[in-house]
Amino acid sequence: MIFVKLLGIVAVSAYFWGVWKFWKGYGRTNFQPSLPSRIVLSAFWPALILVNKSYRQNFQKALKGR
Template identity: 65%
Template sequence: MQIIGIILLVAYGVGVWKFWQGYKRTNFQPGLVNRLGLSLLWPVLLPVNRSYRQNFQKALKGR
């Protein structure tokens, strides 16, 4: 069970890092608070918010 936790933690960290790096490609307001909050909350916002999902894809893929 510990390996699953480690894998989930790594996946979370990769998601935060990639979104943080591609944030400038999104339609979100610039600013440290917005960037930090949206980066850390990606697992919650991704499945429930269509606009966030589209911007997340822009940040990751550069579309």
């Protein structure tokens, strides 16, 4: 039971880490610089990474500064 709670905390922490890192590096991406786009693309990053190659590349740019 403790392991499940710990796993949940780790998953939620990783999600918010990804939101924060993408939000901070958004200016390095090729995405439209509007607040609604930034919110949606930041919030749905886990699903978009899985299904969209272009998003994966831009996410890497946001994280690593390439």
